Amino acid sequence: MLNAKLFTEVEAAILKEIIQLRRDVRGQRFTDKPLNKEIIDQLLTAALHAPSVGFSQPWEFVLITDPALRQRVKESFDRANEAALEVFSQRHQEYARLKLEGILEAPLNMAVFYKAPEKPVLGQTTMDETGLYSVVCAVQNLWLMARALNVGVGWVSILDPEKVGRILNAPAGRRLVAYLCIGYTDGFYSQPELEILEWEKRKDREAAVIYEQYNNI
Amino acid sequence: MLNAKLFTEVEAAILKEIIQLRRDVRGQRFTDKPLNKEIIDQLLTAALHAPSVGFSQPWEFVLITDPALRQRVKESFDRANEAALEVFSQRHQEYARLKLEGILEAPLNMAVFYKAPEKPVLGQTTMDETGLYSVVCAVQNLWLMARALNVGVGWVSILDPEKVGRILNAPAGRRLVAYLCIGYTDGFYSQPELEILEWEKRKDREAAVIYEQYNNI
Numbered sequence: 001m002l003n004a005k006l007f008t009e010v011e012a013a014i015l016k017e018i019i020q021l022r023r024d025v026r027g028q029r030f031t032d033k034p035l036n037k038e039i040i041d042q043l044l045t046a047a048l049h050a051p052s053v054g055f056s057q058p059w060e061f062v063l064i065t066d067p068a069l070r071q072r073v074k075e076s077f078d079r080a081n082e083a084a085l086e087v088f089s090q091r092h093q094e095y096a097r098l099k100l101e102g103i104l105e106a107p108l109n110m111a112v113f114y115k116a117p118e119k120p121v122l123g124q125t126t127m128d129e130t131g132l133y134s135v136v137c138a139v140q141n142l143w144l145m146a147r148a149l150n151v152g153v154g155w156v157s158i159l160d161p162e163k164v165g166r167i168l169n170a171p172a173g174r175r176l177v178a179y180l181c182i183g184y185t186d187g188f189y190s191q192p193e194l195e196i197l198e199w200e201k202r203k204d205r206e207a208a209v210i211y212e213q214y215n216n217i
Numbered sequence: 218m219l220n221a222k223l224f225t226e227v228e229a230a231i232l233k234e235i236i237q238l239r240r241d242v243r244g245q246r247f248t249d250k251p252l253n254k255e256i257i258d259q260l261l262t263a264a265l266h267a268p269s270v271g272f273s274q275p276w277e278f279v280l281i282t283d284p285a286l287r288q289r290v291k292e293s294f295d296r297a298n299e300a301a302l303e304v305f306s307q308r309h310q311e312y313a314r315l316k317l318e319g320i321l322e323a324p325l326n327m328a329v330f331y332k333a334p335e336k337p338v339l340g341q342t343t344m345d346e347t348g349l350y351s352v353v354c355a356v357q358n359l360w361l362m363a364r365a366l367n368v369g370v371g372w373v374s375i376l377d378p379e380k381v382g383r384i385l386n387a388p389a390g391r392r393l394v395a396y397l398c399i400g401y402t403d404g405f406y407s408q409p410e411l412e413i414l415e416w417e418k419r420k421d422r423e424a425a426v427i428y429e430q431y432n433n434i
Contacts, residue, residue: 001406002406005234007231007234011365012362012366014224014228015232015235015263016259018224019266020266022268044426046232051357051360055409055411055416055419061425061427062431063427064429065429083342083343084339084342122301122411125300125301125375127378130374132346137356140267140353140354143354144236144361145236148229150223150224157270157344158344169431178350188220189218189219190218190220192272194339195272196218199272199339202272205261208265208276208278210280211280212279212282213279214386214387
């Protein structure tokens with residue numbers, strides 16, 4: 001019943017490196033090299049072994065290659081991105097230069113949905129959002145496995161999630177959690193792209209770590 | 218600017234194994250062995266290298282060892298768990314036997330909060346929940362790194378998140394995403410505990426994967 005496997009320091013260091021070299025990959029970096037079925041299976045296996053509240057496994061993965069469907073998603077992105085450009089009006093030119101998705105360039109798109117449960121789920125009755133969080137854990141597992149397989153993933157959130165649901169005929173009770181663009185790349189940036197472009201800085205570690213209680217100085 | 222690192226098949230297989238052997242660890246499995254600072258630093262480093270929407274890094278990690286604070290959190294769990302027991306009345310005895318947290322047994326608790334941004338965040342203007350999702354990605358990174366370091370993590374969601382915020386003096390604009398119990402264990406189960414106990418079954422892969430569109434048969 002108990003598994004005695006102990007990982008070594010070398011194995012932990014490999015995970016650390018995968019975590020640190022994972023990047024959000026956008027359209028200018030994807031190549032045409034197709035993803036074979038075995039690679040896609042490995043990505044899905046990683047996702048399906050994520051933790052989920054009450055072992056509810058509330059995820060659905062829609063694999064999209066059809067150009068017409070992707071074109072419709074791209075149109076949703078374009079509209080949402082125009083609206084976003086207004087929000088960042090003080091950095092208008094800087095924002096307009098950013099490439100923020102790879103919907104048409106990546107060989108595979110993946111829409112990841114949450115399927116609301118039909119009966120109460122252990123652990124979810126007090127914090128309902130843990131169902132959605134389980135799906136996010138699956139996405140992060142997939143993202144790390146992709147990096148380990150030298151495959152790029154970009155998460156597109158500048159979208160109308162309900163519109164994307166309609167494009168994909170999502171039945172009632174589904175909620176779009178993530179829209180991913182997946183494919184090989186010509187290289188991963190050495191730092192997050194928004195850090196390289198000086199859109200945002202990496203925060204000091206001290207700002208994010210609190211001991212015992214807030215205001216406990 | 219581009220990093221040429223390509224991971225090998227062996228390295229990808231190590232990640233696969235870490236993902237598959239990660240478990241949610243509860244109180245009956247934690248040991249007294251203390252977590253040293255270096256281990257905690259490695260967990261935080263993994264979390265801080267998670268993806269975040271617009272590189273906003275909207276996370277705060279509260280490290281809790283104080284027994285009095287943990288006792289108060291445990292009382293919040295106990296109340297929420299009594300309420301949950303009513304929800305699962307048809308499986309009352311089975312539910313009552315489950316050990317669902319390790320708040321007092323684990324040497325370290327960690328409350329992970331989302332800090333709402335003070336200005337608009339790139340990528341978050343259309344899907345506000347991606348801020349919370351960024352924090353979940355950090356938790357999943359930490360959880361995998363813990364397993365690679367042979368450290369157990371349990372995510373407790375049977376809590377009143379606002380109550381936990383008050384116990385920890387969380388300022389305005391914070392939202393509890395995850396409450397983690399962290400420590401060494403006497404072993405990791407070979408399968409998810411709720412699967413072993415036959416509370417829930419692993420779903421068929423086919424049920425979770427859709428091609429192109431829903432109802433596209």
